[in-house]
Amino acid sequence: MSWRAIIALCLGGSLLHAEKPKLEALFPAGGQAGSSFLMTATGRVEADARLWTSAPGVHLVPTGKKREWQVTLEANAPRGLHLIHSANAEGASEPRWFSIGGLPETAEAEPNDEVAKPQVIEKLPLCINGRLDKGGDIDGYAVKLEAGQTLVTAVEAYALGSGVDMLAHVLDEQGVRLHTASDSRNLDPVLSFKAPKAGRYIVQVAGFAHPPVADVRFTGSASVVYRLNLSASAVVTQVFPQAVTLSGKSEVELIGYNLDPKKTKHSFEPKDIRREGDLALVTPVGAILPIQVFVSEKTATVEKEPNNTKEQATPIQAGAAVGGRIADKADVDRFAITMKKGDKLQARVWAKRLGIAFDALLKIEGPDGKLITSSDDESEQRPDPQAVWTAAADGVHVIAVEDLFHRGGDDKSYVLAVTTPVSEVDVSLPDAKPLLIEAGKTVSVKAIVKPAKGSKDAYILRVSNLPAGVSADAVEVPEKGGEVELKLQAATNAPPANQPLRIELWTKAAPFTSKPAKGALRGESQRGTSLLDESDEVWLTVK
Incomplete structure (x- = not known):
């Protein structure tokens, strides 16, 4: 939907004792790309409320009946999960998820x-x-x-x-x-x-x-x-390796059910790949839902079995992305990388973040075969392991990947990325709920900034996509980071508006780079991962 559609949210007149919408559910909560259908809303969504989404190729037109919209999905509307907001002059609801699929x-x-x-x-x-x-x-x-x-x-x-x-x-x-x-x-x-x-x-x-x-x-x-x-037809659930590059073709094997063994080889062109933050989505023919993939600068390789021992370990280099699979409960994949004393590397496994039901255990072993460090996951939001280590001696170091619970199978695949340590600044929204500001008043929004370890970069926080009549001064981020408050000021003559804005973290010096602050959508009720668990959109209503 075009950004111009936001204008449709601002209505003339108002209802007595009007309240902001409370959108509890949409039905149907999705549709097939290329189709048109009626959709209803559950919750407190009155006649003065309108629906909005940033998803391209999605059109939401009220029918005139209570809580009912005509939804039209263009044929090229992006498959997967999207957010729909409901807003009126009093504010906006928290968004609901909407799924665009490919099946009748x-x-x-x-x-x-x-x-x-x-x-x-x-x-x-x-x-x-x-x-x-x-x-x-x-x-x-x-x-x-x-x-x-x-x-x-x-x-x-x-x-x-x-x-x-x-x-x-x-x-x-x-x-x-x-x-x-x-x-x-x-x-x-x-x-x-x-x-x-x-x-x-x-x-x-x-x-x-x-x-x-x-x-x-x-x-x-x-x-x-x-x-x-x-x-009951051919269904693709994974690709192997589950990693692609944007610089050329990515050759993969299709994994799933009812597949023709002679037609499991597939290649993705960069145009087939939809970047979504630090990951991407691909939708090969036969995929019921989009498949999340890791994005690698170089073409991903695959492990060479057998590689259970140090002597059999698959050789790799820094900068590599390699696909692996734990075939059975006894399988341990080992990768060999040559390091000099003082070299520092980071190994990270991607599995659960990609929708793969693989609980990885990552181990780093030195040239003497002794364990240097191990990891099983980072957090609920980053449920896959990573390890950073410094070589204490010259020689071949081994990166070992296995299933934490000693399970295996064709679906226990992963991507291993090995790089020099990348410690990026992190910026998040502790509360991404919709904001309401009245003309002539202010409202605050907070972000939490965690600078990269050892970084001396200076940052400022800014607000982008502000409506007319609303301003927000950029705020310098303390050297140690922490919670930073931004204040939005609405002029006394600020016109009514309803639209999303973004909180962005910018470097103060060249080369200027920015990173949007994202807020968790599912809060404490999050269990596992989905295609859409966080958003960089914060809804603002001006009244």
Whole structure:
């Protein structure tokens, strides 16, 4: 949607005792690129409220009916998760997630709670937009499978902001449970089921409240929306190595289900890659959801098995990005790098951040074979390990990667990046909730700055994309960083406005560089990772 669409948020007149919107859910919470459909909102979203998104190729037009919009998605609208805001003259709601997919879509048809009366799905692949609308709700969908055919199910619910920890089951026609899945990269289940014989099978979804509550019954409400992606065709879930370069072709192997073994080799051109912060997204044919990949300056390589011992270790150099896979519970991947005394390197594993269910343990061993350091993860936001070390002697150092819980499989892949230590300044928003400012008054927004270790760079914080009549002086960041407060001042004649702004950290001296401050979207309820867990947009309403 064009930035000009923001003008549509400012309405003439007002309602008595108007309140800012409280957007609790969207239904459907997504759609197929190239389609147009009606969407409704749940929550306190009155006639004076409008919806807005920064996603290109997404058009949201009110129909005139209460809490209803006509959504049009252009064919090239970017696949994946996006944010939608609701705002009126009194302020803005916290955003909700909206998913753009590539499968044909339909809506859930109630009643479908009973095993004997599921909603019949005539054709796959399909994305079903559903809602667990009451406590104890279970939704069932019947599909026909041939013997040996693999059904892939990917649920989007937690990723959409629904307060639910979902379960997915496959049952036979008699109601016997054959398969169950719960968490994947987050609380949303991904399930693959190979039909033992031809027939009708039932996919059921239900879930418990998240965050957990004392009542352990299946949860449900108007805001518990989901998208159930079903396919019995070729489905791509990963690529190997899960790393690309923007300087040329990136050759990968497609990983997934129902794939033709002769057609798993694939190459990405730079135009196929959508950069998203420090990662990127690719969507090969067959991918239900976009796949997150690491971006490397050089073409990524892959490990050479066997490499379980120091003598077999795969040779690498600083600046390398290499893809690896833990094949079984006994597998340990080792990489050899020659260092001189005093050299300093950083090794970092990328797996969970890429949506791969691999809990990596990273170890650094010296030329004498002794352990120098080890790591299993950094934090909830950075759940993969990294290690920095200085060579105490000349010789070959070994970087070892293994599964923390000694598990293995084709899906236990990762990317190992080895560089000279990169210690970047970090800037974040402790509270990214929407702001409201009245004409003639001020409002504050805070950012937390953590300078790079040993850095002498000086920084200032600035606000960009301010509306007319609103100003904010740049603020110098203390040498040690910490919490920095910016004050926004609205002129007495500042016109009403509704739009996002950004907080940016700039270097004070050339070469001038900037970095946007990002705020966590899921807060303390975050479990695992998704395609969109933080944002650099802060919504501002001027009244």
